[in-house]
Amino acid sequence: MGFKQYIYLIFCILCFPLVGQIYEFTPPVRFGGSINSSADESNPVISRDGTTLYVVRTFEQKNMGGIYDQDIWYSRQKSGEWTFPIALQALNNKLNNAVVGQFNDPSDSTQERLYLISAYVTERDFEKGINIATRKRTDTTWSVKGKLPIPGLDIDGKYVGYYMSQDQNVVIISYEGSDSEGEEDLYVSIKDEEGWTEPENLGSTINSEGFEISPFLSKNNDTLYFSSDGFKGQGDADIFYSVRKGKWTSWSKPVNLGKTINTPYFDGYFSLIDNRAIWSSNREGHDLDIWSAWAIEPPELIMTVNEVKHVSEFQGMDGMIDIEIVSGSTKLDWEVELGIIIGKEAKHVSEDKAQDHILGYCLVNDVSEREWQIEKMGQWVKGKSHDTYGPIGPYLVTKNEISDINCLNLSLDVNGQRMQTGNTDKMIFNVFFIVSYLSKYMTLQAGDIITTGTPPGVGMGKKPQVFLKAGDTIRLSIDNLGEQNSKVVAE
Numbered sequence: 508m509g510f511k512q513y514i515y516l517i518f519c520i521l522c523f524p525l526v527g528q529i530y531e532f533t534p535p536v537r538f539g540g541s542i543n544s545s546a547d548e549s550n551p552v553i554s555r556d557g558t559t560l561y562v563v564r565t566f567e568q569k570n571m572g573g574i575y576d577q578d579i580w581y582s583r584q585k586s587g588e589w590t591f592p593i594a595l596q597a598l599n600n601k602l603n604n605a606v607v608g609q610f611n612d613p614s615d616s617t618q619e620r621l622y623l624i625s626a627y628v629t630e631r632d633f634e635k636g637i638n639i640a641t642r643k644r645t646d647t648t649w650s651v652k653g654k655l656p657i658p659g660l661d662i663d664g665k666y667v668g669y670y671m672s673q674d675q676n677v678v679i680i681s682y683e684g685s686d687s688e689g690e691e692d693l694y695v696s697i698k699d700e701e702g703w704t705e706p707e708n709l710g711s712t713i714n715s716e717g718f719e720i721s722p723f724l725s726k727n728n729d730t731l732y733f734s735s736d737g738f739k740g741q742g743d744a745d746i747f748y749s750v751r752k753g754k755w756t757s758w759s760k761p762v763n764l765g766k767t768i769n770t771p772y773f774d775g776y777f778s779l780i781d782n783r784a785i786w787s788s789n790r791e792g793h794d795l796d797i798w799s800a801w802a803i804e805p806p807e808l809i810m811t812v813n814e815v816k817h818v819s820e821f822q823g824m825d826g827m828i829d830i831e832i833v834s835g836s837t838k839l840d841w842e843v844e845l846g847i848i849i850g851k852e853a854k855h856v857s858e859d860k861a862q863d864h865i866l867g868y869c870l871v872n873d874v875s876e877r878e879w880q881i882e883k884m885g886q887w888v889k890g891k892s893h894d895t896y897g898p899i900g901p902y903l904v905t906k907n908e909i910s911d912i913n914c915l916n917l918s919l920d921v922n923g924q925r926m927q928t929g930n931t932d933k934m935i936f937n938v939f940f941i942v943s944y945l946s947k948y949m950t951l952q953a954g955d956i957i958t959t960g961t962p963p964g965v966g967m968g969k970k971p972q973v974f975l976k977a978g979d980t981i982r983l984s985i986d987n988l989g990e991q992n993s994k995v996v997a998e
Contacts, residue, residue, distance in 0.1 A: 531803045532767045532784060538797040539589035542582055547795035549787040550721070550776045552606045554619070557781075558584045561606040561621075562592065562797060569594060572601035579604050579623075597649045598623060598640055607637065608671030618643055622655070622671045636660070637669055637678065657696045659705035666691060670722040679722035679731070680706050689737055690718040695755045710756040713749055720744075721775040727883045731758070734775030738763070742771030746786060750889070753833075768800065828991070830874055831895045831998045832977055839975040839995070842873035842961035843919040843927050843983040845912075847938055848903060853951040861942035864951065867905040868912060870988045871958045872898050872919075872981065877967050877974070899956070901989045909987055913937045917962055919983040921975070927983075929962025 537543055538551070542560065546567035553560050560582045570576040571594075578599040580592040598604065598621070608622035623638040639652035657678065668681040668691075680694040684706065692714040694706035713719065715737025723732040729751050736744040740763050747761035763769060768777075770790040777786040782802040789795045832839050850866030874897060880890025891897065906912070912931065919927040931937075936944070941959060945951060966973040975981075977997045984990040 532764075532800040533803065534767065535788075535790070535798045535800045538785060538799040539582065541591045542589055543796040544592075545794060547789075548797045549795050550605045550607075551778065551785045551787065551797045552609055553778070553780055553785065554609045555611060559609070560584075560589065561595070561609065563605045564592075564594075566794070571596070571599050576601060577603040577605060579606055597647075600625075605668075607669040608675075610671075610673075610675060617645075621649075622669070624667070624669060636662070637671070655703065657703045657706065660696070661685075666720075668720050668722070670724060672724050672728055673726050674728070677724065677728055678703070679709075679724060681718075681720045681722060681733075684708065688714040689716040691720055693719045693722055693731075693733060697755070707755060710758065712758045712760060718744070721777065723778045725779070725883075729883055732764075732777045732779065733761075734773075734777070735761070741766060741769040741774075743773045744775055745769040746774050746777045828898045828993050829895060829996045830872075830898065830975075830981070830993050831893065832975065832995050833876075833893060833998045836876055836878070837974065838877035838967070838972075840875045840877050840966040841919055841921065841926065841975065841981055841983075842875060842965055843917050843929075843985070844871045844873045844958045844961050845915065845917070845931055845938070845985060845988075846871040846899060847942060847957040847959065849942075849951045849953055849955040849957070851953050853942060853946040856943055856946045858939050858943040861939040861946075862906065864942060864946075865906050865938075866953070867903050868909060868988060869899055869903050869956070870901070870983065870985050870991050871956070872983055872991060872993065873958050873961060874898070875965075897958075898991060898993060901991060904988055915986040915988070917983075917985050919964070919981065921973075921981055922979055923982075926966075927962050927964035929964075931959075933962065934960060 542548065542562065544564070547565040548562045549565070550563040551560060562580050563577050564570065564580050565577050566574045567578065568574055570578040579595040581595050582589045582592045602625055605624040606621050607624050610620045611618070618641050621640045623640060625636070625638060637655035639655065640649045641652060642649045660680070661684070662682050666682065670679045676698040678696045680696065681691050682694070683691050684694060686708050688711055693709045695709060696706045697704045708714065713731070715735060717735060717737025719733050719735045719737065721734045730748055731751065732746060732748045734744045734746050738747060738761055746764045746768055748764065749761045750759040752758060768774065768784070768786070770788060772789045772792060773795070774786060774788045774790070777784065779802065784800045784802055786798055787795050788798050790798065846869040848866045848869060849864055851864050853864035856864055873891065876890045876893065915931045917927065917929045917931070918925065938959065941957060942951070945957065966975070975995050977995055979995040981993040982990065
């Protein structure tokens, strides 16, 4: 006789960390033939249309302020090649100059807008801050708009750097403030209805006793790339990334981009546009050059994963488990799935021996936030890993109680309306193949749970699309595995 029991156990579920390396990269190459010179090239910024590259040159004799000055140089892409860089004399002076963001002017798409690291006081005099310059795309004349009004930004006499977000509503600032953890910290200023906020320190998870410089934000403002010498790396300053957990002061532990990008020398000024990474490095031990690599998208996983946790809130078939919907979430979706529970270690097992390593089966709702999964840059697994996602049960049913695991009916209802109907005989890969396949790439341990995919009828696939909201109820079932009931609640 087999057994059924309520799931009050701790399962050792296959875990992929929420924060791991988002991408692998192709081997780096020097950017564009004539871009690099005997001077130092840093702070690369590519225009939104991909036709213009702005860089900073230091130790360049032709700079307006001499070799120790920093001037803006630019290159155009013509017929697939980059032209010889030209100094942007109209916006350079005898102080340090750099482009920290390039955009179409939101009020006029025919105009180009540049954010500059220095601000004009008079027509030709600068001070530290952010200045806006615009021009018609058909024109060579730049019009200076003046200093960005960020209150409480005390940067006099200090090293400073900026990054303007792609929505032009967030500025990340690198400088040594009164509450800095070390030499230079990262701060944030946000544009709201009343204007720009005072800079706020991003916190001790991001900032270290060393320096944090050259910030870059992903398109959705949820992933921050920066250079630091305060975390363990390959040598000198390395490029790291961190994922924002909602608040601007709450971040995941920074992750090193790895040996493909980082070197024992200085690596910084990283940006990632359309899967093309561009950064500055003296990776060969001499002057700074601009380097480039292509990001390789990770393959789609064939299983979903959740954190190890007690499933203590779930009261079985007669109970109800709450599924949290986070503030701002608009694309919360459902997925009824069969869960395979491993009973003993499986490593390189054949398909015909896979059943020997299975303890039993369970019912899983593979809850997915589609915006986090698909639209926000990075690992799609983050759309499946919020607290309360992936409720399991109500029962663990041993394999001997199931006559044919590859022929079970599945269903899911939302608010009493049938959304999904299927059968495990329609799975692309059967249960035993899945276990065998995974065991070739990782050792499966007793208590691991593999979720196997979902039949048609998820909200994302409907026309028009339908997603969960607070107050919705979900009922799902699989033959012989019980019935699970959930309610969507506000976080």
